Amino acid sequence: MTVVAAGATATGTDRRSIRTGVRTLRTAGVYILSVLAGVGIWQLLAMKYGPSLVASPSQTLSAARELASDGTLTNSIIASSRRILIGWGLGVLVGVPVGLLVGQIKVVRQLLDPYIEFFRFIPPIAFVTLAVVWLGIGESSKVVLIFYTAVFIVTLNTSAGVMAVNESKLRAAASLGASRRQILLGIVLPSTVPHIVTGARLAMGNSFLTIVSAEIVAAQVGLGSLIWTSRNYGRIDWVFVGIITLGILGFVFDRVLRIVASRVLLRYGVKL
Template sequence: MPASIRSVGVYLVGFASLFLIWHAAATWIVGSVLFPPPWQVVLKGIELAQDGTLWEQVSASLGRIASGFVGGSLIGIPIGLAIGSFPLVRRLLEPYTEFLRFIPATAMITVAVIWFGIGEGSKIFLIIYTTVFIVILNTAAGVSAVAPNKIRAARSLGAGPGQVFFFVALPATMPYILTGMRLAMANSFVTIIAAELVAANNGLGRMIWDSRMYMLVDQIFVALVVLGFLGFTADRLYLRIRRALLAGNLRGRGSCASGCWRWRWCWARPRPTPNSPR
């Protein structure tokens, strides 16, 4: 049996077990008023999807997550590369990154609302804030973990600083960068709900808050289930992209002194000179 089919089977069994436990707890332990059974949540979800409410809230939250996540990654990757590559930059920036990363994005919600209002800017700022420090730390750690023998081998073959960076350090750092982005993506889902609970006119977080005010517990669970499904799906898709990006690097390791990716030109091989034997 193919591995992909086995994985799908495992996921289905896991979700089926979860729904059975959920149904048992809602029926015999907690009660359906405070803990609606799965079938009630599914029916409510279908109703919200048919009238367009669910799609509006989902698209609002996903748009904010995507914008902030991409923005935070684009900011964090070059800063992390600079911190890991240059000791002077590390000494200059590390105090700020170490100070700010211990202030959670949820604590910055009020500041974000004061600065940007309750529009899209405050939510995107918070996602960028929660993304950038995770990406910076993982990227810098990846650069620091590059094997010194690879750098020495590349330099001995005539590579300049730029070639060492782009064809040795950067490919070796990619697993760290992609792992940091995966962790940041999970934090983005947490942060957007907290932000929408406090300062938003739409989104899944706002849907949860409004449902609480009217004691619509089944609608709250619709938002929670959809949020979990979106996060799970995004993570699985990201892992597939990550494996595809790193597959060439893993297969090509050892074929070149620089450890370059299989699809890259192996610049590190010595070029023959007019007077050297071919």
């Protein structure tokens, strides 16, 4: 009987593995077909409008090799990635605790709400000139603009998560003698983690929007600077390289964030 049960278990495990493999292959196949269809449409548009308006996939690939050979593309990727990660990381580090305070403490919410509601509607690009005047054309101006982009998004999502916590859970914990710190760590924070992750992902996407405008105005190296310089030289193929690189970089950053966040959320039974 033991041998039969072990064999049945092994067979069930094999079947699950096969089903998982089939699903993985199917997903990969859909992704590949989607990419091929996109490249095909891109090629048709390039054939219709010509290289002066739309660079073809082959021309873009050749331009990417050209920019990579002299280090321009690599340096641009490193510079933009560094600015995004530092500014976004600072935005998350500041936005999460501020959001927790805003969501939990009414007085803090009343004090900060007018400023949050005022500044979050002013786009970062409006502050580009001031950032350059105040902080110069160095790294600080770009990092501060990305921080400005990220911090309000993370704060709002975190505070929304705190205020969405079931009130009955908070009352039950308080009636059992839990301190404010215990309630925060045991109930509020676990319930708010999905909102924090969502805010971090949205902030990451908006950071990519900000980095282009910031680098166009005040940077010699970076993907935004590459796109602007390419435009000045009339190199549409270089512009396409910069745009596509931004998209790929954003996809990779978001994918890594999702993988890391999914492991954190798994502890709380939440899927991303």
